[in-house]
Amino acid sequence: xxxxxxxxxxxxxxxxxxxxxxxxxxxxxxxxxxxxxxxxxxxxxxxxxxxxxxxxxxxxxxxxxxxxxxxxxxxxxxxxxxxxxxxxxxxxxxxxxxxxxxxxxxxxxxxxx
Amino acid sequence: xxxxxxxxxxxxxxxxxxxxxxxxxxxxxxxxxxxxxxxxxxxxxxxxxxxxxxxxxxxxxxxxxxxxxxxxxxxxxxxxxxxxxxxxxxxxxxxxxxxxxxxxxxxxxxxxx
Numbered sequence: 001x002x003x004x005x006x007x008x009x010x011x012x013x014x015x016x017x018x019x020x021x022x023x024x025x026x027x028x029x030x031x032x033x034x035x036x037x038x039x040x041x042x043x044x045x046x047x048x049x050x051x052x053x054x055x056x057x058x059x060x061x062x063x064x065x066x067x068x069x070x071x072x073x074x075x076x077x078x079x080x081x082x083x084x085x086x087x088x089x090x091x092x093x094x095x096x097x098x099x100x101x102x103x104x105x106x107x108x109x110x111x112x113x
Numbered sequence: 114x115x116x117x118x119x120x121x122x123x124x125x126x127x128x129x130x131x132x133x134x135x136x137x138x139x140x141x142x143x144x145x146x147x148x149x150x151x152x153x154x155x156x157x158x159x160x161x162x163x164x165x166x167x168x169x170x171x172x173x174x175x176x177x178x179x180x181x182x183x184x185x186x187x188x189x190x191x192x193x194x195x196x197x198x199x200x201x202x203x204x205x206x207x208x209x210x211x212x213x214x215x216x217x218x219x220x221x222x223x224x225x226x
Contacts, residue, residue, distance in 0.1 A: 043116070
């Protein structure tokens, strides 16, 4: 099955700075890579996703990049704000069952005011 | 629209007891998934329903776990008898298509003492 590694496990940034979270995956046939954000006490919510035919996708202050050759993808948050504080999970689809996602262990992001 | 709802939000039981978790997906979502996060690690796939049928239950830890989705609406996940290692957060998610955006519930925090 798919194995997803996520780093760092915790990240503290000053408000206004950028935050970067990196993930690697093992199955070269994976083709769907979503990112979820879970605020304290709330449910995980999809914030951005990318498919393997695209190298980069941006939505306002967040962007995701995908390097299929190296089998890694990253989440970039620019101009961080206190409301960006949350746990972020990356995920990758299984090759033969692309409805099934393997998640990383999560990154706890703290934005210091 | 109403989101995915899970009940209970927290459950504390003793080893050997039985617990049943419930998930109500978003109305009209044929696909329902159970995931589990243990001890701050990755969110792991447990199983996938398409309507009332189990499409994939390869992530179920053992035969102490039983999931049902009678009538293709809500789903239950029963753990009997519960063991200490079953503690964690159990998430339910639903989607309209097999690999469309997953909508998560808030999870059930299960503590087995």
